[in-house]
């Protein structure tokens with residue numbers, strides 16, 4: 001198959017969660033030819049189930065498949081498989097306000113290769129798990145450390161797509177940060193070591209005088225679906241939003257900093273430590289802007305307000 005083109009996927013089947021058979025010489029195990037996605041299903045108080053922008057995840061997987069030289073499911077195949085998996089597991093979706101069902105689609109080179117090359121066969125799987133808050137802090141502020149020694153992506157690399165290897169590269173930095181008591185690592189760009197990129201699993205926003213800034217998408221950070229949604233929500237609330245290079249120095253006099261992602265939703269940042277210096281935000285409370293955006297987005301995702309953006313897909 002050509003990189004990123006529609007794969008010839010056979011109809012899938014629903015099987016109990018458990019080990020899968022994989023060739024020891026599969027592309028994914030040897031050369032990291034794997035992509036994943038993450039999205040959530042929420043249960044409304046009336047029992048109906050909502051997905052949030054699943055077509056965005058489908059499209060992002062297709063973009064990633066092109067970069068990783070894999071065939072991809074079509075948008076329709078992706079969404080249909082997600083829907084079927086969620087409906088088959090609907091008893092696992094937590095009640096409204098108690099969490100959500102995290103959905104993990106995986107696309108991998110399952111065929112055998114020995115010399116370095118794209119795998120001859122691909123497998124697409126989806127598994128799900130009920131989840132609560134990602135950070136133990138919940139909506140309480142998290143503490144980040146800025147890393148200028150480790151980088152998660154370089155220009156021309158794969159940082160802009162959700163490939164498995166990107167996450168292998170952050171494990172060590174994240175472990176060191178956690179051992180020092182930080183919640184996670186905020187990465188700087190690998191060239192100037194000066195501009196903010198993102199956190200291990202979420203995008204970052206800086207608020208100053210009610211202007212909301214976030215690093216522009218330039219191929220090294222993941223184009224987060226929550227990021228994109230928060231930008232639109234903020235614009236609709238009348239905020240000025242800037243996608244640009246955001247210098248690490250801007251953290252020093254920011255009013256608020258927050259992170260966005262499917263898992264973390266909107267996570268306020270209480271402090272950032274950079275080169276031994278710790279800056280605190282919002283007196284360790286949740287900033288006004290972060291709180292407002294969190295409430296707007298989550299009430300929409302959970303179906304507690306009318307879906308004025310047309311972002312949710314109802315399953316039943």
Ligand code: PMP
Pocket residue numbers: 038198199200201202203221222223224225226227260261262263
């Ligand atoms: N950056 C990285 C590295 C991530 O893994 C994620 C989670 N998918 C995000 C940002 C946020 O993306 P999204 O809002 O689509 O979950």
